[in-house]
Amino acid sequence: MTTSENFYDSVGGEETFSLIVHRFYEQVPNDDILGPMYPPDDFEGAEQRLKMFLSQYWGGPKDYQEQRGHPRLRMRHVNYPIGVTAAERWxxxxxxxxxxxxxxxxxxxxxxEHMVRAADMLINSNPDPHA
Ligand code: HEM
Structure with a gap:
C-alpha cells in the first residue's frame, strides 16, 4: 500500500478523521448486519482503532503501528465472517x-477508492452468511 504524505493534513488532519470514523460508528450499533459483529462493550475502542489506522494510512501519526503493530487487516478480520452483503453494508x-x-x-x-479496495479484500466468506 502506498501512502500520500500530505493527504492527511490537506483534508484537515485529526479533526477530519475523527469525524469520519465517528459518523461511521454512530450508525453501527443500530445496524442489523454490522451491529452484532462489533464488540458491544468496546465501540469506543473500535472507533479509535479505525481512526488510528486511517490516519496512519493517509500519512498522519503512526499511533496504529505503535499500539497495534502491522495492520494485517485480513488476519484481523478472520473471526468475522464477511460476505458481499456485509462488505456492501460497511x-x-x-x-x-x-x-x-x-x-x-x-x-x-x-x-x-481505498475503502472499496480494502472492503473487497476483506471478504472472507462464500457463501455469503448474510445473503
Ligand atoms: C468489509 C466489511 C467489514 C466488516 C464487516 C468489518 C468488521 C470489523 C469488526 C467486527 C472489527 C472489530 C472491531 C474492533 O474491535 O476493532 C473490525 C476491526 C477493524 N477493521 Fe474492519 N470491517 C470491515 C471493513 C473494514 C475496512 C474496509 C477497513 C479499512 C479501510 C477496516 C479496518 C479495520 C481496522 C483497522 C480494525 C481494527 C483492527 C485491530 O487493530 O484490531 N475494516 N472490523
Whole structure:
C-alpha cells in the first residue's frame, strides 16, 4: 500500500478523521448486519482503532503501528465472517459518514477508492452468511 504524505493534513488532519470514523460508528450499533459483529462493550475502542489506522494510512501519526503493530487487516478480520452483503453494508455506512464531512470531490474519491479496495479484500466468506 502506498501512502500520500500530505493527504492527511490537506483534508484537515485529526479533526477530519475523527469525524469520519465517528459518523461511521454512530450508525453501527443500530445496524442489523454490522451491529452484532462489533464488540458491544468496546465501540469506543473500535472507533479509535479505525481512526488510528486511517490516519496512519493517509500519512498522519503512526499511533496504529505503535499500539497495534502491522495492520494485517485480513488476519484481523478472520473471526468475522464477511460476505458481499456485509462488505456492501460497511461501505454504505462509510459513504453516509463521508457525506457528512467537508471534502472536495477528489479527496472524497481518494478515500472512497481505498475503502472499496480494502472492503473487497476483506471478504472472507462464500457463501455469503448474510445473503
Ligand atoms: C468489509 C466489511 C467489514 C466488516 C464487516 C468489518 C468488521 C470489523 C469488526 C467486527 C472489527 C472489530 C472491531 C474492533 O474491535 O476493532 C473490525 C476491526 C477493524 N477493521 Fe474492519 N470491517 C470491515 C471493513 C473494514 C475496512 C474496509 C477497513 C479499512 C479501510 C477496516 C479496518 C479495520 C481496522 C483497522 C480494525 C481494527 C483492527 C485491530 O487493530 O484490531 N475494516 N472490523
Amino acid at each position: 461501505l454504505q455506512l462509510m459513504s453516509n459518514a463521508l457525506d457528512g464531512v467537508d471534502l472536495t470531490a477528489e479527496q472524497r474519491e481518494a478515500i472512497w
